[in-house]
Amino acid sequence: MTALIRYERLESPALWREAPEAQRRDVILSFGDASLVISDSAERVLTHWSLAAIARTNPGMRPAIFTPDADSGETLEVDEPVMIEAIEAVRAAIARGRPRPGRLRLAILGVLLAGMTALALFWLPGALVRHAVTVLPATVRAEIGRDVLARLTRVAGPACARPGGAAALDRLTMRLLPGTSTKVIVLPGGMARAAHLPGGLILLNRALVEDFEDPGAVAGFILAEDARATQTDPLAALLRAAGPLATLRLLTSGTLPKGALDAHAEAVMTHPPAPLPDEALLARFAKAGLSSARYAYALDVSGETVLGLIEADPMRGQIPVPLISDGDWVRLQSICGG
Incomplete structure (x- = not known):
């Protein structure tokens, strides 16, 4: 010493x-x-x-x-x-x-607190969301989707439901997405084109059924939204934005705070759709026997930004099978009473 x-x-x-x-x-x-x-x-x-x-x-x-x-x-x-x-x-x-037991205890406590904070900030929210989307039944998902839709219709107007047009839309949906419980709804406004909600709901702006000569374009938007819902679970996206407290409430009570539902409804109306790789879309169009070029030109009339979908159209040079009858298409175009 x-x-x-x-x-x-x-x-x-x-x-x-x-x-x-x-x-x-x-x-x-x-x-x-x-x-x-x-x-x-x-x-x-x-x-x-x-x-x-x-x-x-x-x-x-x-x-x-x-x-x-x-x-x-x-x-x-x-x-x-x-x-x-x-x-x-x-x-x-x-x-x-001399050793300082108190300092050692403080150091260990600090490390533990830092670890717990990191878990709370980075691991726990994702784990809660993954657990929620795994255990929540379809009925709860459907109820959440209806709650968000109710908020959307306050701004966009009530869903278009002219009987003949609604039946034609259901037949088009079954043709494109057989064996699913997906429900396609046409809204009179509020959205630029299309969106999807938890519970298997796909939303379309009325312009998609009124501004085209055949159902090829609107069918493409339905397939694209279903692909987005498959790529990212819409309930998971809602819960990630709502936060862990809202997710805990959903797991314990089966309901979400009104603020979380309001925020998601606003995001659906204002956020641009998530991009999809051409390969995923082209596989969907090929399976449905649908031209991807019609959907591509509906996205960009010049075709410059959607060349992949145009040049690799799976129905190129083939005679497409009608998606629905001409009468159903006319009825679908009048679903909003126009």
Whole structure:
């Protein structure tokens, strides 16, 4: 120890009391190996005090009074400034070298808190969403979809439901998405083109059924929205935006906060649709026997941004099979009463 080496040859007089009732004796102090040596005038060693255990009973006062430990009645009075400084320096050096259990506990607690915070921020929200989309039944998904739709119709207007047109739309849906419970709904406004909701709902703007000569374009939008719903679960997208507290509420009560539903309805109306790779879309069109070029030109009349869908059209050079009858198409175009 550097401090002990520095003072190892230091000696000074002091007054030593062996017990509270004993007389004080003149002694000589010196440093030994990890101890303070107390000797009489004849240099006979009277006792050794462990430097690691020495305590001072009157900090800042003179003469300094030391004891071999906090509970001992033995005392040592030192008036020599250099010796007092030496003893205090060695005690401080020993104290610095002792382990600090409290600091270790604080460090461990800090690491644990940081880990828990990281879990809460980065892992828990995603885990809650994954659990929710796995365990929630179809009835809850359908109810959430209807709740969001109800909010959309406040802005877009009530869903178009002219009987003949609604039946024709159902037949087109069954032709494109056989074996599913997907429901396609036409809204009079509010959305640029198409969107999808939890519970298997696909929404179309009325312009898609009124502004084209055949059902090829609207059929393409239905397939594209179904592909987006397959690519990213719409309920998962809603819950990620709503946050972990809303997800916990859904898991425990089966309902979502009104604010989360309102925010999702606004996002459906204002956010652009997620991009889809051409390969995924072309596979859908090929399976349905549908031209991808008609959908592509509905997206971009110039064709410049959708060349992949035009050039790789799976029905290119083939005579397409009618999706629905001409009469159904006419009825579908009038679904909003136009």
